[in-house]
Amino acid sequence: MKHCKYSINTNALKKEMDPESIVALARELKLDGIEWGVRSIDTAAAEMKEMAARTEDAGLEVVNWLIGGKPWKKDEMKRRAELVVAAGGKSMRVDHPWVAWNFDESLHQKESFNQIFNLAKESIPFLVELSKATGLRFLFETHSGALLASTLTVKMLFEETSPEHVGVIYDPANTLVEGNLRPRSETEILGKYLAYVHAKNVGFFFDRIDSEMQVKRAIWVSRTVPPDAGMLDWMEVFFALKNAGYRGFISVEEFFSAKNLAPVKAGIEFLKECELRAPGTPCAPCTKFNE
Numbered sequence: 001m002k003h004c005k006y007s008i009n010t011n012a013l014k015k016e017m018d019p020e021s022i023v024a025l026a027r028e029l030k031l032d033g034i035e036w037g038v039r040s041i042d043t044a045a046a047e048m049k050e051m052a053a054r055t056e057d058a059g060l061e062v063v064n065w066l067i068g069g070k071p072w073k074k075d076e077m078k079r080r081a082e083l084v085v086a087a088g089g090k091s092m093r094v095d096h097p098w099v100a101w102n103f104d105e106s107l108h109q110k111e112s113f114n115q116i117f118n119l120a121k122e123s124i125p126f127l128v129e130l131s132k133a134t135g136l137r138f139l140f141e142t143h144s145g146a147l148l149a150s151t152l153t154v155k156m157l158f159e160e161t162s163p164e165h166v167g168v169i170y171d172p173a174n175t176l177v178e179g180n181l182r183p184r185s186e187t188e189i190l191g192k193y194l195a196y197v198h199a200k201n202v203g204f205f206f207d208r209i210d211s212e213m214q215v216k217r218a219i220w221v222s223r224t225v226p227p228d229a230g231m232l233d234w235m236e237v238f239f240a241l242k243n244a245g246y247r248g249f250i251s252v253e254e255f256f257s258a259k260n261l262a263p264v265k266a267g268i269e270f271l272k273e274c275e276l277r278a279p280g281t282p283c284a285p286c287t288k289f290n291e
Contacts, residue, residue, distance in 0.1 A: 009253035033061035101145035150179030183240035201230030238278035
């Protein structure tokens with residue numbers, strides 16, 4: 001039976017570890033690829049060339065380039081796309097609009113959700129043409145506080161656009177914070193737009209009592225935790241992925257640092273165990289809620 005492939009996101013490592021050290025870590029962990037983030041757009045050309053070469057020499061895959069770029073800023077997007085093409089890349093993560101991370105940001109947000117959605121929607125034809133010209137696939141991430149917090153918004157944004165040109169980095173921990181559906185529903189909605197998966201977990205923690213606005217309110221915050229430690233059930237996520245026929249990359253991120261790499265190995269072992277033991281299809285007896 002074919003299994004998922006595993007990789008590491010370098011955003012938490014890139015400030016303190018050079019590409020050589022990151023590649024060595026990936027080989028030590030017996031990973032299949034690396035999801036590369038760049039330190040600076042000004043030095044990206046040389047940096048990405050080294051990253052790509054070291055990844056290939058190690059027999060690993062470049063999963064994706066985390067290089068950003070706002071799709072509604074055409075010159076910015078073209079510059080970043082050229083860098084990815086020069087590095088031999090096949091895809092890149094782009095920046096979709098941010099909405100509001102919390103009540104305070106929502107309180108000070110001038111634009112409506114519909115206006116922000118239209119900003120992204122109107123940029124899709126440009127992305128499609130840029131994809132045709134460069135051969136790149138442009139990936140958006142499901143992210144709390146952003147336009148695509150929900151996979152339902154993904155469906156609205158990508159309507160009538162081929163998954164050859166655009167796709168999604170599915171982060172089920174992010175959607176647990178905002179935009180949450182059951183993982184099975186999310187993977188079924190994404191379909192062929194699902195490019196690969198981010199793996200971490202999230203917990204909710206009491207922060208303080210806020211007495212602003214003359215009412216005492218309990219304020220809770222979300223924090224990233226290792227895959228086995230939070231509210232997201234990775235057994236359920238792998239059931240959803242298997243049921244959807246997904247066998248691509250699982251890329252671990254955020255629950256580790258250059259100074260604390262021990263959680264990476266433990267996290268990957270946990271994820272692989274969940275993948276191994278998760279059911280692959282719905283089981284009898286089936287529910288009859290809608291009969």
